[in-house]
Amino acid sequence: MNVSEAIISSVSVKPTPARRRAGPSDRRPTLKDIAAELGVTAATVSNAYNRPDQLSPELRTRVLETARTLGYAGPDPMARGLRRGRAGAIGVLYADRLSYAFKDPVAVALLAGIATAAEAAGLGLLLVPGSPREERDLDAARRAAVDGFVVYSMAQEDPLLSAALERRLPIVTVDMPGRSAAPSVAIDDVASARTVAEHLVGLGHRRFGVLSLELTPDVRSGLADSSRQQAASYPVSRGRLRGYREALEAAGLSWDEVPVQECAENSVEEGRAAAERLLERGSGPTALLAMSDALALGALEAGRRAGLTVPKDLSVVGFDDIPEAAGATPPLTTVHEPHLEKGLKAGEILVALLAGEEFPSVVTLPTRLIVRGSSAPPGASGPPR
Amino acid sequence: MNVSEAIISSVSVKPTPARRRAGPSDRRPTLKDIAAELGVTAATVSNAYNRPDQLSPELRTRVLETARTLGYAGPDPMARGLRRGRAGAIGVLYADRLSYAFKDPVAVALLAGIATAAEAAGLGLLLVPGSPREERDLDAARRAAVDGFVVYSMAQEDPLLSAALERRLPIVTVDMPGRSAAPSVAIDDVASARTVAEHLVGLGHRRFGVLSLELTPDVRSGLADSSRQQAASYPVSRGRLRGYREALEAAGLSWDEVPVQECAENSVEEGRAAAERLLERGSGPTALLAMSDALALGALEAGRRAGLTVPKDLSVVGFDDIPEAAGATPPLTTVHEPHLEKGLKAGEILVALLAGEEFPSVVTLPTRLIVRGSSAPPGASGPPR
DNA sequence: GTTCAAGTCTTAATCGATTAAGGATCGATA
DNA sequence: TATCGATCCTTAATCGATTAAGACTTGAAC
Numbered sequence: 022m023n024v025s026e027a028i029i030s031s032v033s034v035k036p037t038p039a040r041r042r043a044g045p046s047d048r049r050p051t052l053k054d055i056a057a058e059l060g061v062t063a064a065t066v067s068n069a070y071n072r073p074d075q076l077s078p079e080l081r082t083r084v085l086e087t088a089r090t091l092g093y094a095g096p097d098p099m100a101r102g103l104r105r106g107r108a109g110a111i112g113v114l115y116a117d118r119l120s121y122a123f124k125d126p127v128a129v130a131l132l133a134g135i136a137t138a139a140e141a142a143g144l145g146l147l148l149v150p151g152s153p154r155e156e157r158d159l160d161a162a163r164r165a166a167v168d169g170f171v172v173y174s175m176a177q178e179d180p181l182l183s184a185a186l187e188r189r190l191p192i193v194t195v196d197m198p199g200r201s202a203a204p205s206v207a208i209d210d211v212a213s214a215r216t217v218a219e220h221l222v223g224l225g226h227r228r229f230g231v232l233s234l235e236l237t238p239d240v241r242s243g244l245a246d247s248s249r250q251q252a253a254s255y256p257v258s259r260g261r262l263r264g265y266r267e268a269l270e271a272a273g274l275s276w277d278e279v280p281v282q283e284c285a286e287n288s289v290e291e292g293r294a295a296a297e298r299l300l301e302r303g304s305g306p307t308a309l310l311a312m313s314d315a316l317a318l319g320a321l322e323a324g325r326r327a328g329l330t331v332p333k334d335l336s337v338v339g340f341d342d343i344p345e346a347a348g349a350t351p352p353l354t355t356v357h358e359p360h361l362e363k364g365l366k367a368g369e370i371l372v373a374l375l376a377g378e379e380f381p382s383v384v385t386l387p388t389r390l391i392v393r394g395s396s397a398p399p400g401a402s403g404p405p406r
Numbered sequence: 407m408n409v410s411e412a413i414i415s416s417v418s419v420k421p422t423p424a425r426r427r428a429g430p431s432d433r434r435p436t437l438k439d440i441a442a443e444l445g446v447t448a449a450t451v452s453n454a455y456n457r458p459d460q461l462s463p464e465l466r467t468r469v470l471e472t473a474r475t476l477g478y479a480g481p482d483p484m485a486r487g488l489r490r491g492r493a494g495a496i497g498v499l500y501a502d503r504l505s506y507a508f509k510d511p512v513a514v515a516l517l518a519g520i521a522t523a524a525e526a527a528g529l530g531l532l533l534v535p536g537s538p539r540e541e542r543d544l545d546a547a548r549r550a551a552v553d554g555f556v557v558y559s560m561a562q563e564d565p566l567l568s569a570a571l572e573r574r575l576p577i578v579t580v581d582m583p584g585r586s587a588a589p590s591v592a593i594d595d596v597a598s599a600r601t602v603a604e605h606l607v608g609l610g611h612r613r614f615g616v617l618s619l620e621l622t623p624d625v626r627s628g629l630a631d632s633s634r635q636q637a638a639s640y641p642v643s644r645g646r647l648r649g650y651r652e653a654l655e656a657a658g659l660s661w662d663e664v665p666v667q668e669c670a671e672n673s674v675e676e677g678r679a680a681a682e683r684l685l686e687r688g689s690g691p692t693a694l695l696a697m698s699d700a701l702a703l704g705a706l707e708a709g710r711r712a713g714l715t716v717p718k719d720l721s722v723v724g725f726d727d728i729p730e731a732a733g734a735t736p737p738l739t740t741v742h743e744p745h746l747e748k749g750l751k752a753g754e755i756l757v758a759l760l761a762g763e764e765f766p767s768v769v770t771l772p773t774r775l776i777v778r779g780s781s782a783p784p785g786a787s788g789p790p791r
Numbered sequence: 792g793t794t795c796a797a798g799t800c801t802t803a804a805t806c807g808a809t810t811a812a813g814g815a816t817c818g819a820t821a
Numbered sequence: 822t823a824t825c826g827a828t829c830c831t832t833a834a835t836c837g838a839t840t841a842a843g844a845c846t847t848g849a850a851c
Contacts, residue, residue: 024776024777024778025776025777026742026774026775026776026777027601027774027775027777028772028773028774029594029597029598029601029772029773029774029775030593030594030597030598030770030771030772032769032770032771032772033769033770034766034768034769034770035766035768035769049574051836051837051838052837052838053837053838061800061801062800062801062802063837063838063839064800064801064802064803064839064840065799065800065801067838067839067840068800068839068840071840072839072840075798075800076798076799077798077799077800080799080800092574094548094569094572094573094574095545095548095549096549096837096838096839097488097836097837097838098493098548098549098550098551098552099484099493099551099836099837099838100488100806100836100837100839101549101837101838101839102484102487102551102806102838103482103484103485103488103806103807103808103836103839104805104806104837104838104839104840105806105838105839106806108484108551109546109549109550109551110532110550110551112530118525119518119521119522119524119525119531120518120521120522120525122521123514123515123517123518123521124518130508132508133504133505133508133509136504136505136507136508137504137505139504139533139535140503140504140505140535143535143542143545143546144535145497145532145533145534145535145546145550146504146532146533146535147530147531147532148521148530148531148532149530150521150524150525150528150529150530150531157528160480160528161494161528161530163479163480163483164480164481164483164486164494165483165494165495165530166483166484166487166493166494166495167483184479187477187479188479189434189477189479209414209415212414212415213414213415216412216414348733352409356414357411381419381420382420383418383419383420384419384420385415385417385418386415386417387413387414387415387416387417388413388414388415389411389412389413389414390411390412390414391409391411392409392410392411392412393409436806436807436808437807437808438807446830446831447830447831447832449809449830449831449832449833450829450830450831452810453809453810453830456809456810457810460828460829460830461828461829461830462828462829462830465829465830481808481809482806482807482808484806484808485806485807485808485836486807486809487808487836488806488807488808488809488836488838489807489808489809489810489836490809490836491836
């Protein structure tokens with residue numbers, strides 16, 4: 022690819038002095054100001070906005086007009102929220118930093134789903150900052166003006182989760198089956214992982230390696246021994262690990278001999294590094310089970326660098342079915358997850374909860390094994406055609 | 407690509423009856439309840455949370471303990487917000503539906519930038535629903551509990567923008583140079599468009615077609631005549647159109663003879679449809695100027711379907727430099743925009759505004775022409791190597 | 792000429808907190 | 822012992838709205 026670049030414009034900045042503080046005279050008008058101007062009470066003005074049937078159409082028109090001329094933009098959201106006991110927004114709690122969430126296609130799809138549900142209900146979507154899990158971040162969750170939370174893929178003992186639960190607001194969890202009493206939306210991680218592992222077993226593979234997502238929130242990468250596997254607190258990682266294990270043990274393999282490389286981050290880069298370490302080992306694996314497509318894409322790269330041909334010398338399977346998976350070389354065999362639907366469903370349940378309606382407490386969405394070109398029998402010249 | 411699929415798990419739902427309404431006895435505790443329990447005043451409890459130096463450490467500990475046992479999660483965000491006059495969140499106003507925003511890589515990158523700035527300031531990010539521009543949507547903007555807005559790529563006369571401006575909150579606009587007095591972050595659309603058009607002119611092209619983004623918010627697709635071009639109210643489309651025009655006229659071409667196909671949506675599909683219509687015309691163009699990469703990708707597809715080889719028979723250039731651009735076949739020549747930086751800068755300016763600090767009122771970020779494989783001299787066998 | 796309902800606006804309590812200013816206590820200093 | 826400054830807590834006003842219940846007016850029905 023012949024790429025030439027030319028800078029067109031450079032940064033230009035026009036400075037402006039800080040604005041002067043608004044004096045008492047030009048402060049923003051309130052309900053009362055409108056009321057005073059018209060010689061009516063605040064209640065009437067409030068009604069003009071919230072219950073038009075409670076006052077004569079003419080007066081209402083006058084109220085709205087006066088509001089316009091005085092520059093009143095309607096009832097203060099915070100005051101209204103306080104009085105009505107509703108914030109008009111749904112909060113989203115995510116295990117990682119916000120800035121990371123937007124880079125992860127899976128998280129983006131999930132957010133799109135939640136946003137759709139929120140939008141349909143006329144609610145805003147408040148993304149709560151947080152990740153380093155300092156007191157400051159917990160406060161952000163405690164101080165978020167929301168009516169409920171959608172919590173996504175957090176460890177059971179995450180302090181951010183506790184902070185949210187303490188608020189006793191309606192909560193829906195995503196990808197966090199089990200423990201909490203809150204309604205939850207998820208896939209069957211165990212079955213899905215088992216299926217993709219069985220696929221490889223069925224192709225004849227006997228030597229495996231696992232590229233794992235984080236097991237606990239302590240950001241560690243490296244080989245995860247059995248005690249660390251036991252300690253896994255991210256339900257997703259825990260479930261997928263168990264599925265892999267069930268499939269391999271059912272095939273008569275010893276799980277203890279399967280190296281599990283934990284990646285501190287769900288990125289191609291980390292996946293590559295981890296895969297390289299797995300490939301370096303004595304009797305290298307013929308198949309890699311990656312807990313995400315990002316990790317699997319990294320594994321493909323590691324294979325290439327090691328001079329291996331996928332899938333002839335090495336099979337690689339992922340999980341998630343992100344858009345890039347189909348376009349990879351070779352296209353990635355993976356488990357398709359309905360990310361957008363997960364978010365949508367979670368959002369809908371939360372909205373129902375807020376409305377006091379009936380709602381399903383546990384939703385398990387379907388997944389599909391998608392066999393593409395990155396998996397084949399060991400030593401085969403290509404995928405079965 | 408040999409894809410086989412197998413459904414692993416199907417939907418499963420476990421219903422739960424609606425929760426009973428919380429009675430008066432088990433209502434959530436307030437500051438006062440904690441205060442009463444300890445025999446102190448509400449002010450003291452408030453201080454325990456907000457100004458630890460204002461009370462003895464022992465009492466503070468007791469307050470926090472009592473709060474825990476009584477299930478008090480800290481001061482109510484709304485009440486606190488009302489009293490302090492701060493919502494603790496930044497609002498984002500987007501021209502399209504939220505659900506669409508998450509599907510557009512450009513919008514996602516921008517959001518990532520804003521989120522980063524918000525996160526650094528400990529502020530939440532409130533995505534405000536809105537798009538069909540019904541009264542309901544305007545209300546969403548009016549009722550959003552935020553301290554300020556980042557407004558992204560909206561038409562000057564958009565009622566949603568007016569609704570936001572009426573609130574008299576700090577506002578930063580992105581990709582909306584000109585009109586409003588608010589600080590703004592943008593690129594130089596005119597210069598960038600001129601440059602990419604000059605690139606094609608320089609390669610020897612004389613017959614052009616333009617794939618335009620929406621010109622006004624009325625969702626129309628079709629050929630845009632000169633009066634409609636005049637009426638363009640989206641600053642981005644307006645600027646790029648002008649840049650194209652300047653470059654072509656400078657080359658001695660008549661702008662009136664350049665067909666401008668407007669696309670109702672920034673999607674590959676719309677781009678393909680529009681490009682097909684341009685290619686059907688009498689003396690087909692040898693080069694297509696697309697205002698976005700999504701449209702350009704559609705144009706590539708249209709070219710393929712028409713049996714044309716890009717860039718031999720047809721040159722196509724985009725705008726944005728989304729990730730898919732580099733991976734397209736052939737790789738897309740385009741204008742690189744710093745999307746993430748735009749969001750970051752806008753967020754930072756808004757944060758500064760809120761803090762009453764100095765801030766730049768106009769920031770123009772640099773762009774770069776990136777020449778890849780989709781542009782070449784007309785009739786050439788390939789891009790220059 | 793009552794009575795009544797409908798329509799229109801007001802009264803007054805309330806949502807849950809924050810904060811400047813003031814009062815009480817206490818040991819230390821002169 | 823009177824004075825002073827800290828330390829610790831309370832008083833009371835305030836943020837900007839919502840809403841159930843009540844009061845007043847008016848015209849119609851009996």
